[in-house]
Structure formats: C-alpha cells, structure tokens
Amino acid sequence: MTQILVEDVWRRYGSGKRAFSAVRGVSFTVQPGQLFALLGTNGAGKTSTVEMLEGLAAPYRGKVRLFGDLDPVADRAKIRPRTGAMLQEGGFIAHLTTAETLRMWAELTTGARPVDEGLELAGLGHRADVAVQNLSGGEKRRLDLAMATIGRPEILFLDEPTTGMDAEGRHATWKLIRGLQEQGSTILLTTHNLEEAESLADRLAIMHRGRMAACGTVTEIVADHLSTLSFGADPSVPIGDLPVAGTVEQQAGRVTITTGELQSDATRLLTWAAGKDVVLDRFTARPASLEEAFIRIANTTDVEPEETK
Numbered sequence: 034m035t036q037i038l039v040e041d042v043w044r045r046y047g048s049g050k051r052a053f054s055a056v057r058g059v060s061f062t063v064q065p066g067q068l069f070a071l072l073g074t075n076g077a078g079k080t081s082t083v084e085m086l087e088g089l090a091a092p093y094r095g096k097v098r099l100f101g102d103l104d105p106v107a108d109r110a111k112i113r114p115r116t117g118a119m120l121q122e123g124g125f126i127a128h129l130t131t132a133e134t135l136r137m138w139a140e141l142t143t144g145a146r147p148v149d150e151g152l153e154l155a156g157l158g159h160r161a162d163v164a165v166q167n168l169s170g171g172e173k174r175r176l177d178l179a180m181a182t183i184g185r186p187e188i189l190f191l192d193e194p195t196t197g198m199d200a201e202g203r204h205a206t207w208k209l210i211r212g213l214q215e216q217g218s219t220i221l222l223t224t225h226n227l228e229e230a231e232s233l234a235d236r237l238a239i240m241h242r243g244r245m246a247a248c249g250t251v252t253e254i255v256a257d258h259l260s261t262l263s264f265g266a267d268p269s270v271p272i273g274d275l276p277v278a279g280t281v282e283q284q285a286g287r288v289t290i291t292t293g294e295l296q297s298d299a300t301r302l303l304t305w306a307a308g309k310d311v312v313l314d315r316f317t318a319r320p321a322s323l324e325e326a327f328i329r330i331a332n333t334t335d336v337e338p339e340e341t342k
C-alpha cells in the first residue's frame with residue numbers, strides 16, 4: 034500500500050488576475066518505511082505541498098491520499114492519530130519546562146510514548162527541567178521533533194528539521210531520524226540542505242517554481258547531468274586528438290572533459306594515454322553531484338504564465 038500519493042497536484046493562492054499557482058502539477062509516491070526528501074529553491078512550493086498532505090489546505094486540482102485511500106482534508110480525524118508533523122515554527126509556552134511541554138502534548142495524543150522516552154529519543158533527557166525560553170534554537174527544534182514523534186506516527190512530516198542546528202546537532206538529529214525510520218515510520222522531509230537529503234533520503238525530488246524538476250534516487254537524478262574527467266598535462270599534449278565523446282576544455286594547464294559517457298570516455302582516454310606514453314597528472318573521474326544538479330535546476334529562469342482555466 035502506498036503511504037503517500039500525490040497525483041498531478043496544483044495549489045493556487047488568490048483568484049482572478051491575482052491568482053498564483055505555487056504548486057503546478059506535482060506527482061510523487063512514498064512507500065511504507067521510505068524517507069522521501071523534498072528539496073527546492075526558496076519559494077519553490079515545498080511548504081505549500083506539505084500543507085496539503087497535512088490536511089491544512091485542499092489541492093486546487095489533483096489528488097492527495099495517505100495510507101492508501103484517505104483524503105487528508107475529508108478524513109482528517111482518522112489520519113491525525115497516525116501522523117506527526119514538525120512544522121517550521123513551533124509555538125511554545127515560554128515558562129513551561131521541556132518535560133512539561135512534552136507532557137502536555139502527550140496528553141493530547143492518542144497512544145503517546147512515555148514522556149521520558151520521548152525526551153531521550155530527541156536527545157533532550159538532560160534538558161527536561163529547563164524552561165523552554167532558555168533552550169537554544171537547536172534544542173527547540175529537538176523539542177519540536179519530540180512533539181511530532183510522541184504519538185509513534187506511521188507517517189512523519191519534517192519541515193526543515195535541522196534549521197539553526199550546528200554540525201554536531203545536525204548529525205545527532207539525522208541519527209535520530211534514521212532511528213525513527215528503522216522503527217517503521219514513513220517520512221517526508223523538506224530541506225535546503227543537500228547533504229541532509231543525500232544522507233537520509235531513499236528518494237528525493239527537486240522543486241523549482243512550483244514544478245518538480247527532478248525526482249528519483251540521487252543516482253537517478255545526477256545521471257541526467259554531465260560528469261567530469263580532468264587531468265593536468267603540458268601544452269604539448271594534442272588535446273584536439275583526444276578520443277572522447279565529451280567537450281574538452283583546457284585552462285591553466287588542466288584539461289577538463291564534460292561528458293554524458295563517463296565510463297567509456299575514461300576508458301578511451303586512459304587507453305590513449307597508455308598508448309602514447311602521456312602522463313595524466315592527478316587524473317580524476319567524477320559523476321555529477323547533487324549540488325551541481327540542484328544549481329543547474331535553480332538557474333532555470335523561465336517563468337510559466339499563469340493558467341487561466
């Protein structure tokens with residue numbers, strides 16, 4: 034059973050001449066126990082998409098379903114006890130302690146885990162008796178996470194879960210998120226952090242201006258982008274004769290080949306160099322990175338006209 038289904042979904046703000054489609058025909062599915070990351074440029078439509086999954090807004094067009102056939106708006110009462118959400122800005126009562134805040138939340142949640150366990154899980158056991166107003170920004174994010182997971186959710190929505198955390202806090206949170214996934218949660222995460230998506234996601238999508246510009250595993254996404262071969266060579270090397278399919282450029286004594294055929298170009302190049310006795314100084318062969326794919330997508334500046342129908 035598909036846990037999350039998003040099918041040709043549109044979200045529109047305003048109407049008439051002021052109408053603006055923040056989400057334009059987005060589709061993806063998430064299977065049980067998978068972690069799916071939604072990456073995107075600022076204003077790409079990530080939050081607008083997640084809000085429809087959380088039942089906070091209905092799609093203007095298209096279909097959203099959770100747990101097979103439940104509609105997040107119409108079936109909200111059935112869905113709520115089975116999901117958890119960590120929103121971008123959690124609101125806390127400043128003078129309550131961390132433990133009191135989580136206890137209050139647990140009392141409102143069906144099948145909540147014990148508060149001590151929730152605090153330990155979020156790495157907040159040692160901050161249980163501190164007033165929330167005295168927690169650091171990263172600790173507040175952890176408390177958000179503890180609240181989102183107190184009900185042992187089957188589906189967990191995490192909106193930029195590590196914003197404001199230092200490197201150590203980020204890695205600790207990633208470990209915690211992996212732990213929740215191991216316990217069986219299906220997770221939808223939005224993030225600006227490419228390393229976070231790369232390290233956690235089974236599959237991911239890159240959104241840009243309301244559209245899904247790429248979707249798949251990291252390997253599938255970078256496969257659509259060009260790889261690079263590079264080496265240092267003295268000017269006597271006849272670079273015009275290189276037996277490669279890619280584009281060859283030479284700058285400051287380094288030759289760079291951008292290619293869609295990494296393995297065959299690398300093989301041809303090394304065979305050629307061995308035959309000619311040419312030394313390829315600090316030779317590297319590198320597939321495109323997620324960052325390169327992201328930047329190429331982010332630099333697409335086409336503006337689609339607003340649909341009027």
Ligand SMILES: Nc1ncnc2c1ncn2[C@@H]1O[C@H](COP(=O)(O)OP(=O)(O)OP(=O)(O)O)[C@@H](O)[C@H]1O
Nearest residue numbers: 046047053055073074075076077078079080081082
């Ligand atoms: N209530 C609203 N009325 C009109 N436009 C809105 C409204 N909410 C969001 N938008 C617009 O919709 C677009 C998508 O916003 P959204 O918050 O979904 O993007 P995002 O990908 O989550 O962005 P970020 O990464 O910057 O948080 C933006 O251009 C935003 O200005």
